[in-house]
Amino acid sequence: MSGLRFIFEPASVAVVGASNNPKKFGNIILRNILESGFRGRVYPVNPKERVIEGLDCVDSIPNLKEAVDVAVIVIPADLVPKVVRDCGQRGIRGAIIISGGFRESGERGSRLEKCVAEEGKRWGMRIVGPNCQGVNNPHHPICASWPLFTMKGEIAIISQSGTIGTDFADLACLDHIGISGIASMGNKTDVDEADLIEYFSEHQGTRVISLYIEGVKRPEKFLKALKGCPKPIIVLKSGRTNRGKVAAESHTASLAGNDEVFDGILKQNRIYRADTYEEFYDFSKALAYLNRPKGKRVTFITSSGGAAVLAVDIADRMGLEISPIPSDVKEMLKTFVPPGASLRNPIDLTGDGDSPMFRKTADLIRSHCDTVVYIFGDPIVGASGIVRRDASELIIFMGGAEVERKEKTLMQKMKVPVFPTPERGIKAFSQVFKFSSIDKVE
């Protein structure tokens, strides 16, 4: 086993600082490892306890029965260098240091962090953190982090902020699309975004990689990782304004750098960039779950004229082609659409539109465009029954209240992403064209 697989796919784990106090992270993380369905061996380490969460407790790393793959360390910062050395001596190759009190807390902490890094290097260890929220790999599975997310998906999150990683995973789980991994980087004393991009490049469960960073310390290594990654990477980088740069420096002592230079690097390497946190999530969801269309011709089918006008405005701005409806298709549509329906594109079935009408319309128009955009306005019962996982389709649902929530859940469980507003849906969808020659195919 090489690289970071020790850390993300361990067969055995020690939790140093495991606790019986349910409020302490030493207990929360241990429970999450157990409750995430981890099938390997788990060793709580704490000199003051004999049994934690039903497991025999070991007093120290040297007394462990085996050299575990990874040690999760949740103890006061002062004690961490010694424990890292113990791990190295015991032959443990991976460590996740949750504890704070290092570089982010001043000079004394910086010295401690330096000791940790040196010990790690000396023994050939790989270290995530310190001052991080751990890692989660629902495909292994193991959740050496909090809160407990277990829903398997296809997006891996690498985050310099614990909160942003957590919020992203929470959104993905509420959306029933789940996650393929979370890596909270903390102070990045050893493992950084470049290592993690490399790891998730080869991670089978991961289809896209979503990266939140405030700055890059080792630009060459970062560039190499970007170039070597065959999967779409979506980046949200903060610290873009002058005041933001100062704040980023306070947060993780990151050098935010020149934003135009950074932007150029991303573009050259075909990396998707989000301007806001919400775009970060939407773009990731779109690139992970939307099928690639053959070209830019879209046809809107809607039951809401208003939502469709908003969709056309943004589609026009994003350079999509709103393709004409052939006259023979119009004739066939006339046989079943309601009197007030509009047969131009958007095809507006009006408030009388229902699922069977949407389906019949889509079947008629599909071969005349590259993507069918469904805009389900109002409660369209059975909407989930007509969308297709294997076609290029974009789903926007709004104004459907309880019916919308039910149908949306059903669709997203089938891995068909649903977007809540025309603007968010179209903007996310348009990303699939960004670095492709798709528009030249037609």
Added chain:
Amino acid sequence: MSGLRFIFEPASVAVVGASNNPKKFGNIILRNILESGFRGRVYPVNPKERVIEGLDCVDSIPNLKEAVDVAVIVIPADLVPKVVRDCGQRGIRGAIIISGGFRESGERGSRLEKCVAEEGKRWGMRIVGPNCQGVNNPHHPICASWPLFTMKGEIAIISQSGTIGTDFADLACLDHIGISGIASMGNKTDVDEADLIEYFSEHQGTRVISLYIEGVKRPEKFLKALKGCPKPIIVLKSGRTNRGKVAAESHTASLAGNDEVFDGILKQNRIYRADTYEEFYDFSKALAYLNRPKGKRVTFITSSGGAAVLAVDIADRMGLEISPIPSDVKEMLKTFVPPGASLRNPIDLTGDGDSPMFRKTADLIRSHCDTVVYIFGDPIVGASGIVRRDASELIIFMGGAEVERKEKTLMQKMKVPVFPTPERGIKAFSQVFKFSSIDKVE
């Protein structure tokens, strides 16, 4: 009773086309009127039924016991002109025509709509619709619309799209802030945005007015209404691009007009404009529920460094002033914040930050800035206990999963708006400065 009060605050209602079939709008609307808590008299009108929803049914308008304040009409388009005439003759002054099949459906429909308009004028009636989703006034209360929303709030929605009105109200009710009214305008054959702005200008429950339109037919009347309205108006107008204009014309035969001209008119009249549907909602929520600060100086208190950097980036772009923390305040903060905390602005309490720490920090800093921005990252138990309804505060909550959802609900029930991302929160908050001289006060 004058103007539109017949329609929004009736003492008696007839539902023409009332039905016993729970799938028909003639039944759904009747039930919603009853279930919304309407305290007036309700008369189902249908020649084929004797009792509907437990109420005695009348066979026709001429046989009504009294001239009701408003007739809700849900019958085939062909029959509508006759019923409007009956209403006029019977002395009924208000009508809400739900039925479609008018101007939006072609020439025959246009002729029918013209008849309806002429009958209405002849008898001095005010008509909402046709082809609309009705009206809802939770403060009266009466919901002559669908779905049933009863949560009283302070935002009135005027919408040229039924779906957008419904989705907006649904968001507001999920957010526990409710609505003060919904008016679905449909074809605007008589009552239009100008009339409705005038009505809600004087409506006691309404603090802000949110208007979705695709075009304005009577610009002078519209301008007069804008100028006369003392409350903030937020406008979302679609049909801004060339393709969008064509779509708007298809939808409601609106002349979308020149967007720059429209934008100029809004600015001159101090009307807030949203670029996207989500901004439309966020800006409305901010303008209805945020207290007005004395100036642009903000202090961020956060438990998430990452979310704070995103917030600073957007705050810098929106022209907010990120005020320095006085050194005596820093000294006092040092007595209780965790070791890794940052005492610059943003004040970062780190992941160890909890409610009491947020409260103590806010108490120390409040007098040194105009607005305290709380960024609750992670599950901050008791967050709702520390925010203040009477101060200028902005609340952003993310990464808190179940705890976040619980605390957010508690806050919004107290009419303290909570925003889900730094960008959405700061952008919405910044609207309060748009047409004010607040920044010149300091």
